[in-house]
Amino acid sequence: MSAPLQATTVAPQASRAVRKGLSARDLWPPLLTFALVIGLWELAVRFLQIPIYLLPAPSQILETFLARPAFLLRIGLVTFTNAVVGCAIGASLGCLVAALCVRWRVVADGLVPLAVAASAVPIIALSPLMGIWLGSVSPLSKIAVVAVMTFFPTLVSVYRGLVSPTADALMLMRSYAAPQRVVFAKLRAPAALPFLFGALRVCATLSMIGAVVAEFFGGPQNALGVYIKTQAGILRTREAWSAILVACLFGLAFYLAVVLAERAAMPWKRGRQQ
Amino acid sequence: MNTPPIIEFDRVSKVYQSGGGPVTALLDVSLSIAAGEFIALIGPSGCGKSTLMRLIGDLEQPSSGTVRVKGKTPEQARLDRDYGIVFQAPVLYEWRTVRRNVELPLEIMGRPPAERRERAMSLLRLVGLGDFGDAYPHQLSGGMQQRAAIARALSFEPSILLMDEPFGALDEITRERMQTELLSLWSSAAPRPTVIFVTHSIPEAVFLADRVVVMSPRPGRVQRIVPIDLPRPRVFETRESPGFFSLVTEVREALRATENERVEV
Numbered sequence: 174m175s176a177p178l179q180a181t182t183v184a185p186q187a188s189r190a191v192r193k194g195l196s197a198r199d200l201w202p203p204l205l206t207f208a209l210v211i212g213l214w215e216l217a218v219r220f221l222q223i224p225i226y227l228l229p230a231p232s233q234i235l236e237t238f239l240a241r242p243a244f245l246l247r248i249g250l251v252t253f254t255n256a257v258v259g260c261a262i263g264a265s266l267g268c269l270v271a272a273l274c275v276r277w278r279v280v281a282d283g284l285v286p287l288a289v290a291a292s293a294v295p296i297i298a299l300s301p302l303m304g305i306w307l308g309s310v311s312p313l314s315k316i317a318v319v320a321v322m323t324f325f326p327t328l329v330s331v332y333r334g335l336v337s338p339t340a341d342a343l344m345l346m347r348s349y350a351a352p353q354r355v356v357f358a359k360l361r362a363p364a365a366l367p368f369l370f371g372a373l374r375v376c377a378t379l380s381m382i383g384a385v386v387a388e389f390f391g392g393p394q395n396a397l398g399v400y401i402k403t404q405a406g407i408l409r410t411r412e413a414w415s416a417i418l419v420a421c422l423f424g425l426a427f428y429l430a431v432v433l434a435e436r437a438a439m440p441w442k443r444g445r446q447q
Numbered sequence: 448m449n450t451p452p453i454i455e456f457d458r459v460s461k462v463y464q465s466g467g468g469p470v471t472a473l474l475d476v477s478l479s480i481a482a483g484e485f486i487a488l489i490g491p492s493g494c495g496k497s498t499l500m501r502l503i504g505d506l507e508q509p510s511s512g513t514v515r516v517k518g519k520t521p522e523q524a525r526l527d528r529d530y531g532i533v534f535q536a537p538v539l540y541e542w543r544t545v546r547r548n549v550e551l552p553l554e555i556m557g558r559p560p561a562e563r564r565e566r567a568m569s570l571l572r573l574v575g576l577g578d579f580g581d582a583y584p585h586q587l588s589g590g591m592q593q594r595a596a597i598a599r600a601l602s603f604e605p606s607i608l609l610m611d612e613p614f615g616a617l618d619e620i621t622r623e624r625m626q627t628e629l630l631s632l633w634s635s636a637a638p639r640p641t642v643i644f645v646t647h648s649i650p651e652a653v654f655l656a657d658r659v660v661v662m663s664p665r666p667g668r669v670q671r672i673v674p675i676d677l678p679r680p681r682v683f684e685t686r687e688s689p690g691f692f693s694l695v696t697e698v699r700e701a702l703r704a705t706e707n708e709r710v711e712v
Contacts, residue, residue: 344506345534346555348530350526441543441585
């Protein structure tokens with residue numbers, strides 16, 4: 174070895190590259206916008222004298238929520254549990270079938286185009302039928318709706334992720350005489366992770382929608398969707414809105430949990446602008 | 448050459464089936480490469496130089512003729528991990544740190560963690576990336592990424608190094624520096640690996656190689672083999688020597704001859 178080799182170019186500062194988390198600078202514009210919208214809503218209801226059964230003011234909704242937060246969060250949790258369990262089942266099956274599609278491309282050729290089509294179908298429309306099959310009061314019918322809703326987008330995304338490695342990346346594995354399971358574990362699966370989390374973000378939102386709406390077609394008394402529907406049905410809109418607020422909170426929490434899991438699972442993405 | 452060739456092509460042809468009928472990528476190529484030789488393959492697009500390299504690596508199979516690698520079939524040589532490969536793109540796995548990218552082949556070959564870690568770090572130091580083992584590939588410049596890719600190819604000490612336009616995407620200044628570095632890596636290894644280096648650049652081929660194989664396109668054939676007798680170690684001044692210029696001219700004319708031939712045909 175002659176002279177020690179030198180790096181030709183200066184790498185970006187590690188501190189900058191691994192910077193993570195949101196700064197106050199990123200946060201205040203959306204917060205300000207949110208406050209503005211809520212403020213306008215409040216003012217509009219007060220000064221235009223909108224009847225309360227049409228649209229209650231944000232302050233009234235909050236008041237109603239604060240009157241019985243434990244009850245609302247408890248019924249919210251019932252619905253949220255269905256959403257999470259359904260999403261876990263749907264997404265796991267989606268991953269499993271995507272892996273099978275990679276192993277047997279014949280399966281993929283038949284299934285993936287259908288799954289793409291199924292992703293565009295309003296599966297929520299199946300809710301009444303799921304009620305007939307699995308019992309309209311039973312949580313199973315809600316979980317099933319959510320599982321079907323989340324299965325197809327997960328399958329499509331994860332499959333795309335698993336086949337995303339370039340010809341060169343695969344050829345590299347071939348040059349190491351790597352067996353198929355190693356190619357899967359060390360190349361395809363990690364390459365599919367960003368696709369999986371992209372799907373899970375969508376699924377977190379979808380599954381909360383699915384769980385609430387499925388309850389509109391029947392469910393136990395202590396569930397969020399049932400409560401929203403009955404309260405709205407007797408024009409108790411403040412109560413309905415306070416439940417909607419809870420649905421939003423759980424939905425956001427679910428989404429946030431996915432984002433945090435994503436950050437933990439993919440350290441190499443941190444600090445890189447999307 | 449008294450030693451038996453490490454790589455031997457015997458009347459090898461490669462025909463691809465395409466929409467517009469069969470395309471002959473290689474026609475009747477015979478070539479022997481000695482152990483430890485640095486061979487540059489050069490020629491215009493479509494001359495089959497990458498195909499030739501991939502036949503050695505069992506990444507493609509010949510339509511006729513035979514390829515022998517260390518006296519074995521290319522498939523057996525691949526299964527024995529006789530070669531390392533470097534592409535034009537670094538092809539680092541973005542989810543692995545630079546060090547763990549270099550460790551990848553060792554990991555697949557089942558070497559113990561401590562050994563592969565040590566090996567990866569010593570190679571990274573050798574290519575000037577000693578401080579970047581824990582960085583992710585996207586944090587490195589193109590030249591640094593390609594250095595990591597070279598370290599990865601050398602990590603398991605293969606006796607053959609296949610390089611498919613490895614510096615093709617780099618700027619000229621980085622490129623010349625990388626050429627010098629590659630030569631010092633190559634000459635410091637014991638035993639020296641046999642290098643098959645595919646390139647579009649005439650000065651690059653002349654600067655690096657022991658022999659430049661000039662290929663002609665459609666169908667891909669070996670047009671001429673130009674021996675490069677420039678002394679080693681080759682340094683910055685080599686590129687300014689009269690011998691270098693006359694060899695560059697010789698290769699350039701051999702390449703031009705391939706074009707004239709095509710015009711006449």
